[in-house]
Amino acid sequence: MNEKEISEIRRRFRPDKSNITRIRGCYVNEQREIVTQFSQSLGLMQQEEAEELLAILKKTLSGTIGKNLIDIEFATRQVLEGEEHKLLMALRDSSLEDDDAVREFYGRVIQALNLEGKYLILLACDKYDVPYYAEDGEKQEDSSEVFSYFLCSICPVKLTKPALGYYASENTFRNIASDWIVSAPELGFLFPAFDDRSANIYNALYYSRNLAENHAEFVDAIFKTEIPMPAAEQKETFQSILSETIADDCNLDVVQTVHSELSGLIEEHKTNKEKEPLVISKETVKGVLKSCGVPETRVTAFEEKYDDAFGADMEISPRNIIDTKQFELRTPDVTIRVNPECSDLVDTRVINGVKYILIRADEGVEVNGVNIHIS
Structure with missing residues (x-):
């Protein structure tokens, strides 16, 4: 999927835009046990709560392609015979109503995922009437097809710290007790992929928040494929x-x-x-x-x-x-950050047998916020 296609699906995650009516999921404790399962109707929630829940799911489609968002590709044999792909298709085709498939999916995630602490597994299904655009870019009334997909988000549940709160209506201060809150997704995926503005069951879009950890064990269990x-x-x-x-x-x-x-x-x-x-x-x-x-x-x-x-x-x-925004030089004791467009101001020299990093400084030199003069 490219940025434009991802943005098109991201815009769906609003109560007035999507056909998501229900969120399924389960709450997993530190011992990898399901504490509770739920199927929450968005229509029965307060509007602010429904918007907040969709906003959390939407973050599974955020970040940079190639860094946070990775294309997962299935081999033809997997699509025809693979158990992992068959399970994903069962979830998609049943609009998450196949209870056996949902339970099996929870089990695979919990068994494979190495995630500390409590977390939620959230599942949402949507059917998108993909609008047709004429050659001049004008949006047409009729849709070209219905893109049926589901989104999975794995969200850590973390304990907040106690704090002192001020209540303006009472003009008083009171302690706010610590509580468990749902954090932004740590990982998740969209299946099938939305390629060329159409469903591609040979691909999924995988999300990982942490650039240093892609949870390869999760990818192997759910997709049975390698990840960069x-x-x-x-x-x-x-x-x-x-x-x-x-x-x-x-x-x-x-x-x-x-x-x-x-x-x-x-x-x-x-x-x-x-x-x-x-x-x-x-x-x-x-x-x-x-x-x-x-x-x-x-x-x-x-x-x-x-x-x-x-x-x-x-x-x-x-x-x-x-990093296109930064050019960095580092020694054990000094770090110098330079605008990449001005990296030509930096040079290296050996003077009297000593190695130096030289920076041309014509004007505007500050040390600890104080303008200095070089004479």
Whole structure:
């Protein structure tokens, strides 16, 4: 799914927009036991509560594609014969009314998921009359099809801290006792995927809030497929490969060029409003390294390490391995953050045998908020 398709489904999560009438779920304790199950009618809830519940579910479709939102792809054999896919289809086709399928799903999640503390498993089903758009972009009256899907959200339940509250109507202060509240989703998914504004039962859209943890055990249990390493791990792995393989040739110039080239690809992709998410291959990075004059032996070493870590044919999102908003230099004692567009103000030198990081500072220099003069 691309950003536009995800946004279209996100807009559904309002009482006046969706056909979600009921939320099913269960409450799981620290011992991985179901404390209670529920099937809550949104129509019987206060409007504010219904809106809040839909807003929590909506967060399962938030974040960045390739970082928080990952496309899960099923093999053809899985779709035809796989038990995991059959269960997801049973949930979707029954609009979550198949009690046996729902109980089996709860069991698989609880058995596989390694999540500390209490949590809720929330399930919501929606039927979306997908509007048809003419070639000129004008929305038509008739819908082209009905997109039937369900959303799963796994939400930690956390205990708030006691606090002092002020009650204006009584003009008094009173203690507010601690209580259990439903937090934003830690993980979840949408099935089937909404590709080309149509149902794609060969894909699901998976969500993980934490960039350092993708809950691979959950993905394996529910989808029986592998998931790319977490975005934070991709960045750390890429940085490690670059520094180890380029070695003595890994200077400021090389890192600046890699950052600049990848940032340029990201900006171009954004400017052109490309529908599909941007990914790069190892060949892209190899081309940048060669343009910096990195020796062929070093480039070959990079390729081999890349293949070992990511896989020979693995494409990754450049947003996962660089920060377009920041260029950072770090020593054991000092951290310097630079606007990436001004990274050319930074240089490295060896003066009288001592290594230095030099920053051109013409004007506007502050130290602890105080303007200083360099003479």
